[in-house]
Amino acid sequence: MLGVMDHHNHQAAGPTAAGSAISVLVADDDASIRRLVAKRLESAGYVALQARNGQEAADMAREHRPGFVVSDWNMPKLDGLGFARSLVDTFGDAAPPVILLTAREFEVREEMLAGLSIKQVLCKPFSARKLVDAVEAILAEGAADGPSLREAA
Amino acid sequence: MNDGTSENRVVLAELADAATELGVALAMIGDEPGLRVLAPADGPSELLAALARADGSAGVYATAMPCPSPIADASLIAFVLCPAVFASEVFAEACAAAEIDPERAAETLDRFVVTSGADAPRLLRGFEMLVERSGFAAEAELAADELADSLGKAFERADVTLTLAAAMHDPSDPLSFISAACEELRQALQLDWAGVVFHARDVLPKALRMSPKFAACSGVEPREAERAATAVLAAADLESGPSVGAFAPPFAAQHGVALVQPLEIDRVAVGALVAGRNDADLMSIDSYHLTLAESVCAFLGPFIDNLRLRESEQRAFFATLEALSSTLDAKDSYTRGHSERVAHLAVAIAEQLKLERADLDRIWIAGRLHDVGKIGVPESVLLKPGGLTDAEFEQIKRHPTIGFEILRGVPGVEPMLPAVLHHHERWDGRGYPAGLAGENIPVDARIMAVADTFDAMSSKRSYRDSLPREVVLAELERSRGSQLDAHMVDAFMRVDLSQYDRMAANAVAQTKGEIAEDERSKDDGPAEPDDASASRHRDADRPDDVKRAA
Secondary structure, rough: HHHHHHHHHHHHOOOOOOOOEEEEEEEEOOOHHHHHHHHHHHHOOEEEEEEHHHHHHHHHHHHHOOEEEEEEOOOOOOOOOHHHHHHHHHHHHHHHEEEEEEHHHOOHHHHHHHOEEEEEEOOOOOHHHHHHHHHHHHHHHHHHOOOOOOHHH | OOOOOOOOOOHHHHHHHHHHHHHHHHEEOOOOOEEEEOOOOOOOOOHHHHHHOOOOOOOEEEEEOOOOOOOOOOEEEEEEEHHHHOOOOOHHHHEEEHHHOHHHHHHHHHEEEOOOOOOHHHHHHHHHHHHHHHHHHHHHHHHHHHHHHHHHHHHHHHHHHHHHHHHHHOOOOOOHHHHHHHHHHHHHHHHOOOOOOOOHHHOHHHHHHHHOOEEEEOOOOHHHHHHHHHHHHHOOOOHOOOEEEEEEEEEEEEEEEEEEEEEEOOOOEEEEEEEEEEOOHHHHOOHHHHHHHHHHHHHHHHHHHHHHHHHHHHHHHHHHHHHHHHHHHHHHHHOOOOOHHHHHHHHHHHHHHHHHHHHHHHHHHHHHHHOHHHOOOHHHHHOOOOOOOOOHHHHHHHHHHHHHHHHOOOOHHHHHHHHHOOOOOOOOOOOOOOOOOEEEEHHHHHHHHHHHHHHHHHHOOOOOOOOOOOHHHHHHHHEEEEEOOHHHHHHHHHOOOOOHHHHHHHHHHHHHHHHHHHHHHOOOOOOOOOOOOOOOOOOOOOOHHHHHHH
């Protein structure tokens, strides 16, 4: 059991693959959720950037080129899908992977995600622990797939 | 210094920057001995520390204020200097002590010098307000963190609940559901181990009754967990509800803390959910942990209760089937135990074929029911000693269809119907009722045919004695690919028949007793007609090949 715990700690130190921590842009108009996600990501070793709406997120993404994005769907000014679209417009194939958060999972349809870099849709309420696990899994998968998202970004 | 978190360090650094900007030097007194100079960050700190203490003399103006509590449990000293300080004795001594040239020191400290003592209070008051504001900001930050934290806990709890709700609909493997629930809890609470202990075994569903004492656990070896749980339970009072406690070292050389949440079925405590951490900090388990454990138990209780209910329904179902098949036994004492033996053999064949547990259950029931249709065949035909006429044989041949008709309205029996209807089909298509051939015959029916044929030949009938084992096996071999599916015969040949032989011996012993009784009562009634002429259709319930052997 201690082995498992140690392993987990390794994982927490994992995201500093190339020497510098991977930055994750967290976009949500709900300050508590934004903070919750950002804090959990930070304790897992990531650098968290926070944006309060889709437009701010799109601007920050252009400036900071985050390695990963966690975004709410329903946000003022620009929603999560619009923001995800802006990522593809800006970065093309190198758009960072996105986890989309939504309280209305049933409204998400496959065709809405077409052409976007959304890897997973998580329904609120979600487990922050599982969200961090998912970020790690998606990043690991991307790294295994060859041209890493980090390199691309 | 009590500024442990990185955030607090950031806030302090920001305050120091603001002080430098404003032209104020800053020092801190905390639980460490002495002064710590924060601003200027690159200044001659020893000299500055000496000046900070020299308030009220020689041109040093200082003010002390509590550091905002969310940042650090300490006091801050902000101070500015007047030009007069550089001519003072304090300054000269401090420079000497720090081995700094007084002229160079004065140059370095130039930015903290006010031209007039009258400016000092205004400047210091300005900085005080800045500290106050950063205190409010830090407090707001803290409150926001707490809000995010409790949101995270609420989300975590909702997630555990939803995960369990989604998983609990499959009762096929209750232990792994319980284990999964424990693991979910362990992960959500970042505990080292979690498990369920049952103590009231007699009220548990059968599927759990045979489970180890520590029924399901995660994060730890079951034996270790059991020892831990025993220690925890010995100390806990389950009657009084959930509890948290420290307990004796359950794992080698380690103390731990654990929570105990009673697990109730129908308001009766049957065990407990026990989960813990391998450190001795009692405070590391709080009401959040207990609430989540309670949520998990709120799922486990009804889950186990449902399991119990399902089992009792299943028992009722089986009892009905037993009743149905014993009706036939009562009618035809020669076939007494036949359905049980066929069920046993069919399952044994299915095991050889490596079929799933659910398949074995279905095949066993089908075996018990396969001849139920004989209830609809007149006793005069069914029990007739000697041969059958064509018309009588046609009546016998109706029993699979009659069985199918009887059973098809019974809920839960649909999966067994193919075996009942088709167990007299032949691989070569010459069987009945449908004349199906080869793989068109349902698998269950092909298995049943082998088991049925073997038992029919091995049993004593009203018209013949049982056949020796080697004759029966030779017959089965001969029927491969004509009457019987060769694949099923091969599987049968690998079956260990010792259990079957015990079942057959029991049936013979019982039947002998009853037949003796029957013979006595027969003396009073009319004698059975002796129809020796019709020998053509004897062994009518078994195909031609077998008849020849008899």
